[in-house]
Amino acid sequence: MSELVTTVADYAQAEAVITAGADRLYLGEDEFGLRLPHSFQRAELNEIVELAHQNNVKVTVAVNAIFHNDRIAMVGEYLRFLAQIKVDEVSIGDPGAINILQREQLGLPYIYDAADLVTSSRQINFWGKHGATAAVLAHEVPYQEMVPLSKNVAIPVEITVYGAIVIHQSGRPLLQNYSNFVQEHLAQTDRQRGLFIATPHHEETHYSIYEDRNGTHIFANNDLDLLTDLPKLWALGLRRWKLDGLFADVTTFSQIVAVFAQARDLLLAGTATPEALAELDRQVHELQPAARGLDNGFFDLDPDEVK
Numbered sequence: 001m002s003e004l005v006t007t008v009a010d011y012a013q014a015e016a017v018i019t020a021g022a023d024r025l026y027l028g029e030d031e032f033g034l035r036l037p038h039s040f041q042r043a044e045l046n047e048i049v050e051l052a053h054q055n056n057v058k059v060t061v062a063v064n065a066i067f068h069n070d071r072i073a074m075v076g077e078y079l080r081f082l083a084q085i086k087v088d089e090v091s092i093g094d095p096g097a098i099n100i101l102q103r104e105q106l107g108l109p110y111i112y113d114a115a116d117l118v119t120s121s122r123q124i125n126f127w128g129k130h131g132a133t134a135a136v137l138a139h140e141v142p143y144q145e146m147v148p149l150s151k152n153v154a155i156p157v158e159i160t161v162y163g164a165i166v167i168h169q170s171g172r173p174l175l176q177n178y179s180n181f182v183q184e185h186l187a188q189t190d191r192q193r194g195l196f197i198a199t200p201h202h203e204e205t206h207y208s209i210y211e212d213r214n215g216t217h218i219f220a221n222n223d224l225d226l227l228t229d230l231p232k233l234w235a236l237g238l239r240r241w242k243l244d245g246l247f248a249d250v251t252t253f254s255q256i257v258a259v260f261a262q263a264r265d266l267l268l269a270g271t272a273t274p275e276a277l278a279e280l281d282r283q284v285h286e287l288q289p290a291a292r293g294l295d296n297g298f299f300d301l302d303p304d305e306v307k
Contacts, residue, residue: 002239002264005158006257009037009250014048016254021261024243026091029088030213031071032078033062033091034115035166036070037246039213046085059090060167064113065214066171067094083108088129091136093117109133111158116140116164121152129157134240137225139165143232150236158231160228162256162284163244164208164219165297169214191246208247222293223247227263227281228274229299234267238303252287259283274302 003255008299010012017025025208030039040048045061051060063080063200067075075097082090092098093114101110112132116139118124125137125150134156141149150157175195179186191210197218199205208219226233233239243260245253266272288294298306 002175002234002268003241004257004261004264005240005242006253007037007163007243008048009245009253011044011047012053013245013250013254017257018052018055018057020254020258022057022257022263024060024088025052026060026062028091029078031067032075033047034064034169034214034215035066035246036062037250042081045266049085049087051094059088060091060111061087062113063090063097065077066094067097072096072100076104078106089133094191098130111136113199115169119145121149124157125152125154126286128153134158134180136160136242137238138297140306142298142306143229145235145303146238148235150238154263156240157238157255158240158242159226159238160244161230161233162260163223163242163248165224166217167207167217167220169215173211174190174211175196175211206293209250219247220297222253222295222297223288225281225284225288225294225298226296226299227260227284228277228294230260230263230267230277231272234272245290247289249287250288256284259287 003023005024005026005151006017006022008025014025015073025048027040028036030036039231049059053244063075090107091113092101092110098110101108110129111133111134113136117289118135118138119141127135135302136158139160175186189211195209197207197209205221207221210217243257248256261299263272263277263280285294
């Protein structure tokens with residue numbers, strides 16, 4: 001079994017990625033979810049759930065924010081709404097939110113998503129014993145550590161195979177604080193502004209940064225692209241793959257989804273040759289926004305190099 005999970009920026013993109021071959025849509029609202037291409041109001045969310053189900057596609061809604069007392073009080077009511085519109089799954093990382101989900105007894109499955117904390121089979125299996133039906137593996141786990149992990153997990157594991165990779169989040173408005181410190185007003189600090197920071201003496205670095213309801217988010221210099229590494233994941237049985245279109249072009253992201261769907265189909269058919277995958281990867285590079293590079297992140301690193 002394999003599954004392509006893709007983010008969604010609007011209704012039109014939802015239609016496009018479904019046509020492209022997505023098996024599951026991932027979306028939500030900034031009040032409850034992290035780093036979303038669009039913050040969906042409830043009426044919008046309901047429309048996309050209906051669209052997905054009409055096309056036999058599932059929906060996961062992000063409820064993976066870190067909740068303080070003022071916000072966690074709203075989680076129960078939001079989960080009840082999601083159950084009412086028949087969302088297939090929620091993505092949660094805050095144990096307090098998981099406790100609320102289980103206390104409400106809504107019959108709503110959850111995938112455990114605690115970002116860079118999810119690094120071992122023991123942790124994944126722990127949450128499996130506490131109701132999780134799947135878990136999101138941290139981006140920092142290299143292939144060499146995926147091999148033993150894949151042999152010991154008791155629930156499915158989701159791997160990000162394309163898109164922006166967050167390397168730091170702070171609940172503080174760091175950009176606004178910096179603006180106040182240097183006494184230079186920043187009128188816009190959201191993702192659309194396109195702000196980035198660079199390492200001193202390394203002009204080629206380009207760490208995208210923005211602020212939203214959940215604080216400040218900083219991203220890796222390049223976006224992730226594991227297309228040519230998919231056979232390795234396939235062989236390990238790690239076949240739930242997420243494509244994150246946070247910084248992708250809204251109109252061409254569905255084409256990237258289609259390319260990964262072709263790679264999946266080749267693997268299903270047993271015809272995924274290195275040459276065929278290299279050609280598909282070339283298409284991904286052509287569709288990638290010019291200002292954003294691509295690499296395979298931590299995948300090939302020696303585990304001892306990951307600090």
